[in-house]
Amino acid sequence: MTIRIVGVVGAGTMGHGIAQTFAQAGFDVRLVDVAQPMLDRAQRAIEKSLAKLVEKGTIEAAGRDATIERLATSTTLDDLADADCVVEAIVENAEAKRALFTSLDALVRPGVLLASNTSSISITVLGGATTRPDSVLGMHFMNPVPLMTLVELIRGQATSDESMRTAATLCRTLGKVSVEAADYPGFIANRVLMPMINEAIYAVMEGVGTPEAIDTVMKLGMHHPMGPLTLADFIGLDVCLAILNVLHEGFGDPKYRPCPLLRRMVAAGALGRKAGRGFYVYA
Numbered sequence: 001m002t003i004r005i006v007g008v009v010g011a012g013t014m015g016h017g018i019a020q021t022f023a024q025a026g027f028d029v030r031l032v033d034v035a036q037p038m039l040d041r042a043q044r045a046i047e048k049s050l051a052k053l054v055e056k057g058t059i060e061a062a063g064r065d066a067t068i069e070r071l072a073t074s075t076t077l078d079d080l081a082d083a084d085c086v087v088e089a090i091v092e093n094a095e096a097k098r099a100l101f102t103s104l105d106a107l108v109r110p111g112v113l114l115a116s117n118t119s120s121i122s123i124t125v126l127g128g129a130t131t132r133p134d135s136v137l138g139m140h141f142m143n144p145v146p147l148m149t150l151v152e153l154i155r156g157q158a159t160s161d162e163s164m165r166t167a168a169t170l171c172r173t174l175g176k177v178s179v180e181a182a183d184y185p186g187f188i189a190n191r192v193l194m195p196m197i198n199e200a201i202y203a204v205m206e207g208v209g210t211p212e213a214i215d216t217v218m219k220l221g222m223h224h225p226m227g228p229l230t231l232a233d234f235i236g237l238d239v240c241l242a243i244l245n246v247l248h249e250g251f252g253d254p255k256y257r258p259c260p261l262l263r264r265m266v267a268a269g270a271l272g273r274k275a276g277r278g279f280y281v282y283a
């Protein structure tokens with residue numbers, strides 16, 4: 001099936017980046033969210049990101065205008081009925097995602113690829129909420145999507161080879177490099193990353209070091225481009241907590257137990273950059 005129209009569901013941190021990336025690559029994109037303010041915010045963020053790319057000379061002004069023209073937003077899932085592929089990027093909650101996959105399955109044509117941008121939730125479980133588990137897979141983009149090269153492709157128990165091939169081709173068209181991962185909690189990226197972030201939060205809680213000290217150690221000592229606490233703020237502390245819960249429940253291993261300080265910060269609404277405060281304060 002030729003992919004021309006791409007649906008993106010969820011217009012938060014990841015959804016708007018995914019929508020922008022597909023639109024920049026020439027696809028017609030329909031970005032859907034339950035909340036109109038999130039769509040308005042997404043539109044502003046995309047325009048700001050494109051303006052920066054023009055400023056840097058990465059794209060021409062005409063490319064920016066064409067990208068904006070290819071992008072439509074909506075609060076109605078029905079607008080995705082003629083999509084050739086849908087990427088889901090809603091909250092990291094298995095029940096919410098399962099309900100959405102059931103609705104999408106009933107809406108789009110048979111054979112249309114349903115991809116999830118989940119960081120940790122089982123693709124097999126999401127596929128099980130549809131009548132087309134062979135066409136369900138994980139397309140785990142990295143944040144910020146327009147700038148990050150990697151896409152982790154996750155093969156569920158029933159995902160077909162053809163679906164994996166189509167997704168890998170899509171990634172190449174977007175200028176991304178894909179890596180395949182099996183369907184275990186957290187896949188590759190977050191199974192390796194989240195325990196480090198969690199440990200850094202334990203270190204703050206126990207007074208081993210300030211957030212600045214811990215981030216500096218990891219940046220200057222380990223050559224990480226960004227310290228783990230800055231990265232946690234960037235990802236969203238609610239997203240980090242949701243991923244750690246999936247790892248903890250999925251493996252039953254106490255080493256993945258989310259740090260109590262992380263729980264407390266999320267409960268207090270200190271969600272990181274998107275909330276204006278987390279381990280750091282943002283203007």
Ligand SMILES: NC(=O)c1ccc[n+]([C@@H]2O[C@H](COP(=O)([O-])OP(=O)(O)OC[C@H]3O[C@@H](n4cnc5c(N)ncnc54)[C@H](O)[C@@H]3O)[C@@H](O)[C@H]2O)c1
Pocket residue numbers: 009010011012013014015032033034035038088089090091092093096100117118119120140141142143234235236239
């Ligand atoms: N934040 C990151 O760095 C990052 C990186 C990779 C993957 N992810 C994954 O991407 C997904 C989205 O994360 P995010 O950080 O963009 O979240 P976010 O909280 O910024 O955005 C989620 C959006 O989904 C919308 N939404 C919720 N339920 C919906 C529904 N049923 N239909 C339509 N829209 C709905 C919300 O209104 C919100 O705009 C999650 O699965 C997350 O694990 C996040």
